[in-house]
Every structure is written in C-alpha cells, then in structure tokens.
Amino acid sequence: MMSVRSELLERFLDAASRGDEQTLSLMLSQSRELLDRRGEQGWSALMLTARHGHYAAARVLLSSGCDTSVTNRSGQTARDVALFWGHRHIVRLLTSAPGHELRQLLPSRDAEEPDIHFNREILDRMSDKRSDGEWLAARRASPETVFLLFHALSPLVLSGAEEDEEIKLCKLRSAAVQELLTDSRTLEVFLGVEKQQEGDGMLAWFALSTEEDPTQLLKDKDPSSFFLQGAMPGLLRLSADDAGVVAQARSVLAWHSRYRFCPTCSSDTKVEEAGYKRTCLRAGCRSLQGVHNTCYPRVDPVVIMLVLHPDGKQCMLGRKKIFPPGMFSCLAGFVEPGETLEAAVRREVQEESGVQVGPVHYLSCQAWPMPSCLMIGCHCVAVTTDIKVDQNEIEEARWFTRQQVMDALVKDKRAVFIMPPKQAIAHYLLKHWIGCNANL
Ligand SMILES: NC(=O)C1=CN([C@@H]2O[C@H](COP(=O)(O)OP(=O)(O)OC[C@H]3O[C@@H](n4cnc5c(N)ncnc54)[C@H](O)[C@@H]3O)[C@@H](O)[C@H]2O)C=CC1
Ligand SMILES: [Mg+2]
Ligand SMILES: [Mg+2]
Ligand SMILES: [Mg+2]
Ligand SMILES: [Zn+2]
Structure with missing residues (x-):
C-alpha cells in the first residue's frame, strides 16, 4: 500500500x-x-x-x-x-x-570560513583519548593542565574588564583544583589539547562543574574571579579563543544537567568517555544495545536566513518581543525531524512571515551554546513579498533596503534599525549580503 x-x-x-x-x-x-x-x-x-x-x-x-x-x-x-x-x-x-x-541574487560564499564568535577551535579534541583512563589521569596530574570552572553553566572569569573590554576565563592549574578533582560530585569534561604549542608537551584543558558553588573547594581562590551572570551578553564578551572553548564546554555541561537520567527507561546513568557519554545503569536497558544517540551530547540544528526580495534590493528582517528596542534580525527556526535545510528555511519563513521562498543557499554556520544550537546560516530569495507575521513569535517583520542595512551597519544617524550584535551569525549574513569589507 x-x-x-x-x-x-x-x-x-x-x-x-x-x-x-x-x-x-x-x-x-x-x-x-x-x-x-x-x-x-x-x-x-x-x-x-x-x-x-x-x-x-x-x-x-x-x-x-x-x-x-x-x-x-x-x-x-x-x-x-x-x-x-x-x-x-x-x-x-x-x-x-x-x-x-x-x-x-544569492551572494557567493567567501573562500575562507568566517571567524565568527564561538567558532574558533584552539583545542584538538582528541576524541580517541576520551576512553584512555591512563592518559587522562596523566593529563589531569600535569601541573600545566588548564581547568575551567563552571557553575550553573556559567564559566569562572576574571574581573577587571571595562564595559567594552574582553572578559577573560579564569584558567586554574592542577594544584588549585585537587580537592574538586577527587570530589565525587564534580563533573569533568575533557576538552582537548592546545593546537598551537611551544615545546613538545601536551597542554590539556578540562571543564569542571559542580551543583554547589565549586569555588568553595578551591585552594587559594582568586578574590577577583567570579561566575559570569547569565549567558547573554556575557558570553559574547569573551575573546574569540575563549568563546570557542566555552561553546564546547557549556553545551556538553548543559546536556549533562538536562539528561541526568536515561531518556529510554529513566534509570540512573554513569558518565563515561571523559564527559562525552552517559550510560544507563539498568542491566537490560534498550539503550545499551547498539549505538543510541540518547547516550551522547545533543546538538540542535537551527536554520537562520536572510530573505532577499526578488528585486534584489531589499531584505526581510524581523523582531522578537524580547529583542532590545529597535533591533531587527534574521528569521530563524529549529529544523524538524525528517526535513532538509532548504525545506526548514521555506517552512520557517512561511510560518513566521507568510512569505514564500524559492532558492536557498547555505553560507556558513555558527555554534550557539544556548544551550547547544548549531545555527545554519543561509541566504534565500522570496517569490512572494506580502508580509503577514505570526504574532506569537515575531512582533514585526519588514523589508529593508540595502541603504538602510548599510546605515545600520555603520551606525549612521539616519539608521532606521539596530543590527544584531557582530558576534551573531545574523550580523554576518547581513554584512555578507551588503558585501562590506571586514573593517566595517
Ligand atoms: N546566532 C544568531 O544570530 C541567532 C540565534 N538564534 C537561536 O536560534 C534558536 C531557534 O530560533 P527560534 O526562532 O526560537 O526557533 P523557532 O522559530 O523554531 O521557534 C521556537 C519554538 O519552536 C519550538 N521548538 C521546536 N524544536 C525545538 C527545540 N529543539 N528546542 C526548543 N524549542 C523547539 C518551541 O515551541 C519554541 O518556542 C533560538 O533559541 C536562539 O537561541 C536565533 C536568532 C539569531
Ligand atoms: Mg523563529
Ligand atoms: Mg518559527
Ligand atoms: Mg520552529
Ligand atoms: Zn535505560
């Protein structure tokens, strides 16, 4: 049938x-x-x-x-x-x-992958070492090894940064975290080893997290260190190197905090593979047979798209109620099961703005650790132009001219809207369409 x-x-x-x-x-x-x-x-x-x-x-x-x-x-x-x-x-x-x-009308891709916030990888993840207990123990014990502390998914950072300065991660050494390492409540994630290194040693990085404030178990707590409050805008103020590491660590830790029990049978689980796997403790659980994606950290694909007007001179941006006043950004939405990226782009644009989309073109992507989205950035061209917004999600959506986008980019006094922050891929999609150089 x-x-x-x-x-x-x-x-x-x-x-x-x-x-x-x-x-x-x-x-x-x-x-x-x-x-x-x-x-x-x-x-x-x-x-x-x-x-x-x-x-x-x-x-x-x-x-x-x-x-x-x-x-x-x-x-x-x-x-x-x-x-x-x-x-x-x-x-x-x-x-x-x-x-x-x-x-x-679709702009072509840059020859090089853009260095968008959260995307930089300074660590080699060395996933083959995740199950090598002896090797991990040696790295853990090495005095040079870097430990990052997290509490409620926020990293420990150093204070002192002025309003417009980069916030720096507090990098602890082995000696400082001994008590945390031996505490059974500590969750540990092996992040990788530094790619760029002087000498021939291997400089490993770990993330540590506990439910209670982990600084209580620190030897010599730096009085100027504190946990970043909330994800936004703090995480956007990290340096590009630190942001990449935090994207990885925060997503994995968020998965642990949300998937404590086996999603298949709700039994207790144990952490394996240096923080990259949770295995069900109930003998006979279906998740123990074969490979089950429920045992591994999740990534949620989200399409984010700049919709171009068929006249080639305008693009559509929308605003959610939660956006800062005046800010407009690209439409976005979760990819649904059994859906291609192109279909997800067409469906989300249709749902949120009533506009029908024709050709879709992938440009580049961004890790977005709130908690573990992968933003898949596309340009697409509309085949209809009447906007009818879905009031549930979007407060307003409008066509903006190239000139208006350019004014917003350079923060000209004529600007009629505020751009999404430069750390967001939405900003890059807009800038790429305008074809600006990197100095803007
Ligand atoms: N980096 C950037 O420039 C931007 C990033 N984003 C991120 O993309 C995410 C998705 O965009 P939205 O417009 O909110 O998506 P959306 O348009 O699909 O609507 C969100 C709704 O979809 C449902 N949903 C379906 N699958 C879901 C899942 N796996 N997790 C959570 N909710 C799910 C929920 O009801 C939720 O309220 C946002 O949560 C945000 O973190 C959004 C815009 C810009
Ligand atoms: Mg949306
Ligand atoms: Mg939507
Ligand atoms: Mg959706
Ligand atoms: Zn189970």
Missing part, C-alpha cells in the same frame, strides 16, 4: 504529465512541499512538464518558486529534458526562468 504522502505526490506528478495546471495550483496551495519532490522514477513535476511540452503547467510551477536545478537520476535538469525532446519553448522558458534569475 502506498502512503498518503506518496499517493499525493504521484497525483501531483500525474497532473504535471497531463499538463493539468488547475490541479497543480490547487495541490500546491495545500501542500507546497510537493513542488520539487521527485517521484519513484526520480522525476520532478517540472521535468514531466518539460518532457511533455506543457508550457502553461511549467509556468505554474516556476511561479511557485520551483527549483530549476533539481536533476533526475541521469543528472538531467528539466531544461536538459526539454532540450532532448525538442520542446524549444520550454527550453526558452527555463533559461529565463525566475528560479534562474532569482538564484543570481
């Missing part, structure tokens, strides 16, 4: 083969995700209209923002199919298709 979903798709593809534009439009208005899907033969609706020379039906698909670059199993696009079967009017239509033009 065919599932309802694939039956729907076969009906849609059949309408494309017959050139039945009414059915195509009707079905798309109910379920837009049919647009670029391929059937059992590997053909999309657009390819079928191209195969049979149905001009009007092909236009219906194109005006819905259909992706002209999709290929069948032989690697042919709809345009290739039309060319092969001699439907020249369709070839012409596809060559000048809006999808084709819209795609050109």
Whole structure:
C-alpha cells in the first residue's frame, strides 16, 4: 500500500504529465512541499512538464518558486529534458526562468570560513583519548593542565574588564583544583589539547562543574574571579579563543544537567568517555544495545536566513518581543525531524512571515551554546513579498533596503534599525549580503 504522502505526490506528478495546471495550483496551495519532490522514477513535476511540452503547467510551477536545478537520476535538469525532446519553448522558458534569475541574487560564499564568535577551535579534541583512563589521569596530574570552572553553566572569569573590554576565563592549574578533582560530585569534561604549542608537551584543558558553588573547594581562590551572570551578553564578551572553548564546554555541561537520567527507561546513568557519554545503569536497558544517540551530547540544528526580495534590493528582517528596542534580525527556526535545510528555511519563513521562498543557499554556520544550537546560516530569495507575521513569535517583520542595512551597519544617524550584535551569525549574513569589507 502506498502512503498518503506518496499517493499525493504521484497525483501531483500525474497532473504535471497531463499538463493539468488547475490541479497543480490547487495541490500546491495545500501542500507546497510537493513542488520539487521527485517521484519513484526520480522525476520532478517540472521535468514531466518539460518532457511533455506543457508550457502553461511549467509556468505554474516556476511561479511557485520551483527549483530549476533539481536533476533526475541521469543528472538531467528539466531544461536538459526539454532540450532532448525538442520542446524549444520550454527550453526558452527555463533559461529565463525566475528560479534562474532569482538564484543570481544569492551572494557567493567567501573562500575562507568566517571567524565568527564561538567558532574558533584552539583545542584538538582528541576524541580517541576520551576512553584512555591512563592518559587522562596523566593529563589531569600535569601541573600545566588548564581547568575551567563552571557553575550553573556559567564559566569562572576574571574581573577587571571595562564595559567594552574582553572578559577573560579564569584558567586554574592542577594544584588549585585537587580537592574538586577527587570530589565525587564534580563533573569533568575533557576538552582537548592546545593546537598551537611551544615545546613538545601536551597542554590539556578540562571543564569542571559542580551543583554547589565549586569555588568553595578551591585552594587559594582568586578574590577577583567570579561566575559570569547569565549567558547573554556575557558570553559574547569573551575573546574569540575563549568563546570557542566555552561553546564546547557549556553545551556538553548543559546536556549533562538536562539528561541526568536515561531518556529510554529513566534509570540512573554513569558518565563515561571523559564527559562525552552517559550510560544507563539498568542491566537490560534498550539503550545499551547498539549505538543510541540518547547516550551522547545533543546538538540542535537551527536554520537562520536572510530573505532577499526578488528585486534584489531589499531584505526581510524581523523582531522578537524580547529583542532590545529597535533591533531587527534574521528569521530563524529549529529544523524538524525528517526535513532538509532548504525545506526548514521555506517552512520557517512561511510560518513566521507568510512569505514564500524559492532558492536557498547555505553560507556558513555558527555554534550557539544556548544551550547547544548549531545555527545554519543561509541566504534565500522570496517569490512572494506580502508580509503577514505570526504574532506569537515575531512582533514585526519588514523589508529593508540595502541603504538602510548599510546605515545600520555603520551606525549612521539616519539608521532606521539596530543590527544584531557582530558576534551573531545574523550580523554576518547581513554584512555578507551588503558585501562590506571586514573593517566595517
Ligand atoms: N546566532 C544568531 O544570530 C541567532 C540565534 N538564534 C537561536 O536560534 C534558536 C531557534 O530560533 P527560534 O526562532 O526560537 O526557533 P523557532 O522559530 O523554531 O521557534 C521556537 C519554538 O519552536 C519550538 N521548538 C521546536 N524544536 C525545538 C527545540 N529543539 N528546542 C526548543 N524549542 C523547539 C518551541 O515551541 C519554541 O518556542 C533560538 O533559541 C536562539 O537561541 C536565533 C536568532 C539569531
Ligand atoms: Mg523563529
Ligand atoms: Mg518559527
Ligand atoms: Mg520552529
Ligand atoms: Zn535505560
């Protein structure tokens, strides 16, 4: 028996083969995700209209923002199919298709990966050492080893930083944390060894965390050290090197604090692999057979996108109620199970602004440890432009011109909105679209 979903798709593809534009439009208005899907033969609706020379039906698909670059199993696009079967009017239509033009509005990627806040990796994680007890014990005992302290997911930092200065992590040595290391309540996560090192020693880093204030167990507490209050904006003020380490440590610790019990059977668990695994203590638990992702730290993928107007001169930004006054940023949303990044971008934009999106282009990503998101940054082009915001999530969404974005970037007095902070990937998506140089 065919599932309802694939039956729907076969009906849609059949309408494309017959050139039945009414059915195509009707079905798309109910379920837009049919647009670029391929059937059992590997053909999309657009390819079928191209195969049979149905001009009007092909236009219906194109005006819905259909992706002209999709290929069948032989690697042919709809345009290739039309060319092969001699439907020249369709070839012409596809060559000048809006999808084709819209795609050109998408800025290309930088040759180098951008150095966005939280992304820098100064440590080699050495995951193969996580189960090597002897090696870990030696690193733990080494006087040079760096220990970071966390309490309620906040790192211990050094005071003294002025308002606009970087906040520094308090890096403790082995001798200071002896009591913490032997306390059974301490949670320990091995973070890795420094990549850039003088000499031939290995400089390892660990994160330590306890439920009660761990500084009570410190030998010689630095009176000027304190736990950062709240994630924002403190974590954004860390240096790029420290921010990368904290992104890793905070996400793993947040996972421990939220997944204390086995998600499969709710029994107690024990920590293994230097803080990277929790194993159920109940013999016979299903999570002990094979590999279960419930035993490992979680990462939640989130798409974040700058929606470009089909005129190429404007972009859409929205604001949540919790944003500081005047700030507008890119729309974002969690990727749902069984969804591609492109589909997630189209769905979230549609849900939050009512705007339909055509082509989507991945640009770059950012670790976002609140508590463990991976922000997947995209540009995309809208195929409709009327905004109708989802009041639950977004207070307001608007189209902004390039000039307005430029004014906001340089904090000109004419600026009509405030940019998201430069540490957020939303800022980078905007800046990349404007094509500014790094000095801005
Ligand atoms: N670095 C940056 O520039 C930005 C980062 N973000 C981050 O992206 C995250 C997601 O963006 P939203 O617009 O809030 O997502 P969203 O548009 O999917 O809406 C959030 C809602 O989705 C539901 N949801 C679905 N899956 C979830 C999951 N795995 N965890 C939590 N809630 C889930 C909840 O009901 C939640 O209230 C934010 O929590 C924020 O931390 C958001 C914007 C900018
Ligand atoms: Mg959202
Ligand atoms: Mg949403
Ligand atoms: Mg969502
Ligand atoms: Zn279990």
